[in-house]
Amino acid sequence: MGTANNIIVATYLVYLMISVALTIWVARTLYKRGGIFLVDAFHGNTELADSVNHLLVVGFYLINIGFVSLALKTADVINTSRAAIELLSDKMGMVLLILGGMHFFNLYVFSRIRKSARVPRPPFSPNPPVTPDAVLKVAVPR
Numbered sequence: 001m002g003t004a005n006n007i008i009v010a011t012y013l014v015y016l017m018i019s020v021a022l023t024i025w026v027a028r029t030l031y032k033r034g035g036i037f038l039v040d041a042f043h044g045n046t047e048l049a050d051s052v053n054h055l056l057v058v059g060f061y062l063i064n065i066g067f068v069s070l071a072l073k074t075a076d077v078i079n080t081s082r083a084a085i086e087l088l089s090d091k092m093g094m095v096l097l098i099l100g101g102m103h104f105f106n107l108y109v110f111s112r113i114r115k116s117a118r119v120p121r122p123p124f125s126p127n128p129p130v131t132p133d134a135v136l137k138v139a140v141p142r
Contacts, residue, residue, distance in 0.1 A: 041114040
């Protein structure tokens with residue numbers, strides 16, 4: 001029983017180390033490369049782009065580290081190194097799929113923000129577009 005317990009604990013530790021390292025790497029890559037898109041989307045407003053980029057990365061960390069934590073548990077009996085490697089492979093495969101999905105979701109969000117910033121907007125004018133030709137009088141009941 002002691003050996004099986006040591007194997008599962010070692011597998012959990014390896015899983016956590018690899019998963020957290022991959023999450024940090026992807027988040028840093030998104031932060032560095034996504035900032036360029038956000039600055040463009042926010043018309044050069046670097047401060048706003050940095051703020052949004054930071055918030056996106058925090059959300060990315062929360063979702064992915066939360067998933068990694070929830071996926072840690074297993075009901076399988078692991079008493080051989082082969083079973084440990086197979087369990088680690090299954091868990092890492094799920095983490096990589098989730099990271100890939102989050103990466104494409106972030107790309108989608110960046111492209112939507114950028115696309116909406118590219119839509120030409122009419123200049124703001126405090127005057128109405130057409131000169132009024134009549135005045136409406138509202139009867140006030142007494």
